[in-house]
Amino acid sequence: MGATGLDLLGMYRCMVRIRTFEEHILTEWRAGEVPGEVHLYSGEEAVAAGVIANLRVDDYVVSTHRGHGHVLAKGGDPARMMAEVFGRTGGYCRGKGGTMHMADATLGILGTNGIVGASLPIATGVGLYCQYMATDRVSVCFFGDGASNRGTFHESLDLASIWKLPVIYVCENNYYGMATSVEEHMNINDIAERAASYGIPGVVVDGNDVVAVHDAAAEAIIRARSGGGTTLIECKTWRHHGHFTADPAYYRDPDVHNEHLQRDPIIRCGALLLSQGLATKEALDAVHNEAIAEMNAAVEFSKNSPWPEEDELLVGLYAE
Amino acid sequence: MESKMMTFQAAAAEGVAQEMRRDPTVYCAGEEVSAHGQAYGVSGQGVFEEFGEKRVRNTPIIETAIVGHAVGAAAVGLRPVVELMFMDFLGICMDELANQAAKMHYMFAGQYKAPMVLRVSSGAVRPAGAHHSQSLEAWAAHVPGLKIVAPSTAADAKGLMITSIRDDNPVVFIEHRALLSVEGEVPAGDYTVPLGKARVTREGSDVTLVAWSAMVPTCLEAAGELAAEGIDAEVIDLRSLIPLDKEAILSSVAKTGKLVIAHEATRTNGFGAEIAAMVADEGFDLLKSPIRRVTAPDIPVPCSPALLKHFVPNAQKIRAAVITIS
Structure with a gap:
């Protein structure tokens, strides 16, 4: 890791807020307060934080079923996010979307998404908009290792590459598509190799190293803004929890899991901040305490937010 | 109102071209919409020549991304008019149509909309077999959030096309291949036909x-x-x-x-x-x-x-x- 000229503490804060948000959800889910299942982002925070640190408010993000980290990093309000997960009217979508359909149009967040691989064509079209309107805005598409096997991956990268669209496809390879390991679901080592099929740059980074993610994304985003087209970035990372809240992830070798936990992106970033004299232990503690207070408030807000009434049910099918 | 005789196909194309002149965010995309081949010419002769490759965009044979990219483009501000050469190909892009375009406005509580037209050619006209002949409007009709338009005359092809492009929701626009060469009187200028009026x-x-x-x-x-x-x-x-x-x-x-x-x-x-x-x-x-x-x-x-x-x-x-x- 080298950290010159970076807002490393800002990325650290972003990761801690994401982790704290997710762990609060898990606590509430275990207490029976969360309707339905949630796909937690804990462990993968360096990807959202490192990539999105390079974005402006007018850039776009298209997210996944495991998308809370992307929304928070892009500036999403944790109270409205949490209330959406809780199914309340205070949520981003008044409870109609839930964890997998959470959007903020004012921040260029085109939603988390319930379909694995659905983010890719949508982000491609968003990239077309950025190019068509002669802007220097970019479209960032998050998806997982499992989604990279889908036809949407191939069709989207094909289209973006021939149209030279400003789309950065960011693969979060957490080594499992649900409970199926990458060894079982693909015959290559690096998903980034697939970029060769489209004649675009493909980069592998340590997805638990926020600086490495940041730097790889910075290069791709600068290229995209200046008309240089599409990039595929593969971030190798690790899911701390199962595929979803109720999944104990028995299919993972505990030793391998523990090894990965040693590479926790937040711990690594904290150590870097201390070793480079960029922050004190007290400052890092303050980041954690602020995040806990913020997410406590988000949970409180959500629990106090009214459930939607029946008269809300039929509202808004069509745009008028 | 001034009118002239034209084919269904030319009338629909005139509707698209008029909207492209009026609104710079309207663009066409699909397989061979701009080129030599263009199986059914639904984008119309002269449209590519007038608007060029930025707004009349050839795509590879990728129905999933043709429809899927349109959802993203529409969500952030363009008005795509995209095509499936045959309605039979709906299965290839059904997630993009049914789960993404159709649901976007409701599930995001109105924060995003998908103003796009999906043109599809339908019908068992020539002996083309089981994959190039179907009329699948019922598939789309079972998905809340879509609109489905199926004109029978040249005038309606134009008037309903213009209305569909201006609509802020995803519209499946069905053009039966037996109708494409049928002629009728088509009003000139800004001619619209409302949706939902038989x-x-x-x-x-x-x-x-x-x-x-x-x-x-x-x-x-x-x-x-x-x-x-x-x-x-x-x-x-x-x-x-x-x-x-x-x-x-x-x-x-x-x-x-x-x-x-x-x-x-x-x-x-x-x-x-x-x-x-x-x-x-x-x-x-x-x-x-x-x-x-x-x-x-x-x-x-x-x-x-x-x-x-x-x-x-x-x-x-x-x-x-x-x-x-x-």
């Missing part, structure tokens, strides 16, 4: 024939035969299935007491079943006889012309259905 194509008092797309002229042919036998049929062209002009259907049935629905799609769960159920629910007391449906049988579309001619409903079958309730 037209009484032929007034009659004895039986109501409800149809859309290419079954409208077939019903008119049947009505002509029935007139010779002293049966005065009213023909209603729905023009759009979603939104559905229930009032037009019910008020006609109130007059005739008899309803025959004709569609080229297969029978079970075809859109005719929905119309029959709606009339049974809301107009049961108006009916003097059972509702009849004239449809294709529940089989894949056969290729041989010797079989195909029995597959597609014709005027004789519609006439025969009317006779059973006359």
